Amino acid sequence: MVDVILTGDRPTGKLHLGHYVGSLKRRVELQNSGQYQNIFIMIADAQALTDNADDIHKVRSNIAEVALDYLSCGLDPCKATIFIQSQIPELCELSFYYMNLVTVSRLQRNPTVKNEIHLRNFQQSIPVGFFTYPISQAADITAFKANIVPVGEDQLPMIEQTREIVRSFNTLYRKVLVEPKAVLPENSTCSRLPGLDGAAKMSKSLGNCIYLSDSSDEIKRKIQSMFTDPTHLRVQDPGHTENNPVFIYLDAFCRDEHFAAFLPAYQNLDELKEHYRRGGLGDMVVKRFLNEILQNELKPIREKRELLSTDLNAVFDMLKDGSQKARTVAAATLDEVKSAMGINYYKNGF
DSSP states (O other): OOOEEEEEEOOSSOOBHHHIIIIIHHHHHHHHTSOOSEEEEEEOHHHHGGGTTTOHHHHHHHHHHHHHHHHHHTOOTTTSEEEEGGGOTHHHHHHHHHGGGSOHHHHHHOHHHHHHHHHTTOGGGOOHHHHTHHHHHHHHHHHTTOOEEEOOGGGHHHHHHHHHHHHHHHHHSOSOSOOOEEEOOSSGGGGGOOOTTSOSSOOTTTTOOOBTTOOHHHHHHHHHTOOOOTTOOSTTSOOOOTTOHHHHHHHHHOOHHHHHHHOTTOSSHHHHHHHHHHSOOOHHHHHHHHHHHHHHHHHHHHHHHHHHTTOHHHHHHHHHHHHHHHHHHHHHHHHHHHHHHTOOHHHHOO
């Protein structure tokens, strides 16, 4: 079997560090590995509308922002198909057929759906489109016969639901669909980067993010304001590195060579943590070190993004070409699905 990757993001804002370490960086590595014949990267605007139907402009305007973030991080349209979800109508038709294979109670038990409903305070006013998000995601994955889906840990229940739909379809009709496998970030710290305020997750809606497009000054200001250890009141006080956002970010980004370049008093992160734990190391020293690391990481991304943004027409042409290619693949899968179900009447007859 040829390995096929499907992944993507909702265009509800510019992408941030959580996206970068949780998925974007890994996507570029997978793309450049030469091991995958087909990589599909979706800008999930239709899914974004399930809880932003009253703000079409927000979704529409952020399609370009997400595309710029993709390209500036190193995703290459010559190696990966980058497309816009709403431009593939076959996905909607697949979702409609899959709805008959999933019960309401099963959707209600989905941990990711339950958590998102709670975060958005939907309660009983949840939009049907948002409630059926796992079914839509199953359509996205199966349309391209993706067997590998890079995700964060919080998305595992969604992938499992897709696997259930695939098994149900293949058993009920004919073996057409491919069961996907979730691929988590290799660095477990990267799977759920906390917010600058210490919240469990970096989130656009909570405003606790460092964006890939942030200026050097914005990055520095945000790092200086980061939540640390509330018990570390004085430099001489012993500190905690566990659940400390600054050290969690260092776990995600720091490499030994950064010490020689930016903090030569230490050889590695273990030494820095040990000093912080025993006391005598101030938060600002650690934050300045983190700032140097992130500035070094994000500067080339920001500069490439600024260059790409001078020709948005080229970006949209890339998206148009990718969407046309993606639609051809999705249409072929839909044809197989309808044939297996016996509803491709004009080909199979009555």
